[in-house]
Amino acid sequence: xxxxxxxxxxxxxxxxxxxxxxxxxxxxxxxxxxxxxxxxxxxxxxxxxxxxxxxxxxxxxxxxxxxxxxxxxxxxxxxxxxxxxxxxxxxxxxxxxxxxxxxxxxxxxxxxxxxxxxxxxxxxxxxxxxxxxxxxxxxxxxxxxxxxxxxxxxxxxxx
Amino acid sequence: xxxxxxxxxxxxxxxxxxxxxxxxxxxxxxxxxxxxxxxxxxxxxxxxxxxxxxxxxxxxxxxxxxxxxxxxxxxxxxxxxxxxxxxxxxxxxxxxxxxxxxxxxxxxxxxxxxxxxxxxxxxxxxxxxxxxxxxxxxxxxxxxxxxxxxxxxxxxxxx
DNA sequence: ATGGAACCTCAACCCAAGTTGAGGTCAAGC
DNA sequence: GCTTGACCTCAACTTGGGTTGAGGTTCCAT
Numbered sequence: 001x002x003x004x005x006x007x008x009x010x011x012x013x014x015x016x017x018x019x020x021x022x023x024x025x026x027x028x029x030x031x032x033x034x035x036x037x038x039x040x041x042x043x044x045x046x047x048x049x050x051x052x053x054x055x056x057x058x059x060x061x062x063x064x065x066x067x068x069x070x071x072x073x074x075x076x077x078x079x080x081x082x083x084x085x086x087x088x089x090x091x092x093x094x095x096x097x098x099x100x101x102x103x104x105x106x107x108x109x110x111x112x113x114x115x116x117x118x119x120x121x122x123x124x125x126x127x128x129x130x131x132x133x134x135x136x137x138x139x140x141x142x143x144x145x146x147x148x149x150x151x152x153x154x155x156x157x158x159x
Numbered sequence: 160x161x162x163x164x165x166x167x168x169x170x171x172x173x174x175x176x177x178x179x180x181x182x183x184x185x186x187x188x189x190x191x192x193x194x195x196x197x198x199x200x201x202x203x204x205x206x207x208x209x210x211x212x213x214x215x216x217x218x219x220x221x222x223x224x225x226x227x228x229x230x231x232x233x234x235x236x237x238x239x240x241x242x243x244x245x246x247x248x249x250x251x252x253x254x255x256x257x258x259x260x261x262x263x264x265x266x267x268x269x270x271x272x273x274x275x276x277x278x279x280x281x282x283x284x285x286x287x288x289x290x291x292x293x294x295x296x297x298x299x300x301x302x303x304x305x306x307x308x309x310x311x312x313x314x315x316x317x318x
Numbered sequence: 319a320t321g322g323a324a325c326c327t328c329a330a331c332c333c334a335a336g337t338t339g340a341g342g343t344c345a346a347g348c
Numbered sequence: 349g350c351t352t353g354a355c356c357t358c359a360a361c362t363t364g365g366g367t368t369g370a371g372g373t374t375c376c377a378t
Binding site: 060063064093096097100101103104107108110111114115118 | 219222223248249252253255256259260262263266267269270273274
Binding site: 011012013023027042043044045 | 327
């Protein structure tokens with residue numbers, strides 16, 4: 001049962017092309033502790049097939065905008081090595097999902113604000129929720145950062 | 160009507176704090192051609208109040224994830240100096256809006272894929288649309304990049 | 319047994335978007 | 349008239365996510 005047609009190990013080139021990455025990126029990830037490999041007698045890297053899963057997770061998370069350092073942490077929290085259990089993965093993925101949802105919500109708020117502004121030529125008007133050209137925001141702490149975390153255009157309720 | 164309480168020019172410190180930025184960022188933006196200033200007899204920068212609008216646009220666009228170089232291009236296409244017309248602004252903003260919508264759509268697709276995966280413990284399964292652990296993607300050109308532009312989980316239709 | 323592809327290490331470089339620091343000037347209040 | 353804080357320039361540094369290149373080795377097919 002060990003004579004499967006699937007090779008047990010991947011060379012760097014195979015791993016890279018299958019993962020849609022470059023070999024240098026693989027080296028980089030290894031240096032950064034995101035993946036691991038072993039060496040042949042000739043000092044060449046070999047990757048377990050499971051590395052493809054890991055690389056998939058890494059790419060996905062990067063797509064989500066998660067920095068590598070956090071990916072590494074989550075990944076290493078998951079398991080010292082080898083396949084994560086469903087529960088472990090679910091927990092990590094749920095965290096990322098929340099993250100994602102927040103980012104979607106933020107972008108959506110931005111888009112709504114932008115929609116309003118497109119119609120109203122708001123940029124030069126005095127009440128643009130994106131923009132605040134009129135200094136009133138200066139009263140609210142440092143900077144007129146309406147569009148930062150948590151909401152756009154909360155210009156009402158100054159009290 | 161010219162004795163308004165509003166000062167006609169802003170010092171770097173004022174501009175920075177009103178815009179919610181640092182003075183060094185203002186310098187940087189000026190070097191990069193995103194904003195402009197004039198100098199006092201003592202070589203200190205002064206900013207027109209309109210710079211706050213510009214900085215607002217810049218921050219907004221950055222929030223949208225637009226790189227400074229593109230912001231600069233759009234901004235300079237708008238007008239050599241001074242207030243953009245409503246139409247000009249509308250055009251730029253519409254472009255950004257589309258951009259934003261695309262990004263929202265992409266993140267939403269990702270989230271949906273992630274949702275599926277959380278439920279199914281997919282990471283270790285062989286058909287994860289986020290992840291593609293099973294090498295089949297290697298058949299489709301370079302790399303198993305399901306989650307890139309245009310869709311997630313197009314694993315069907317291999318022909 | 320040899321030529322070329324794929325691999326190795328290590329250091330240097332790249333980009334964006336700024337920040338930090340040194341060394342010097344300007345402006346305002348007491 | 350001096351101190352203090354805001355300002356000036358210029359160069360170097362930072363972080364993140366890698367890429368590029370030099371110089372050398374290994375593997376595989378012919």
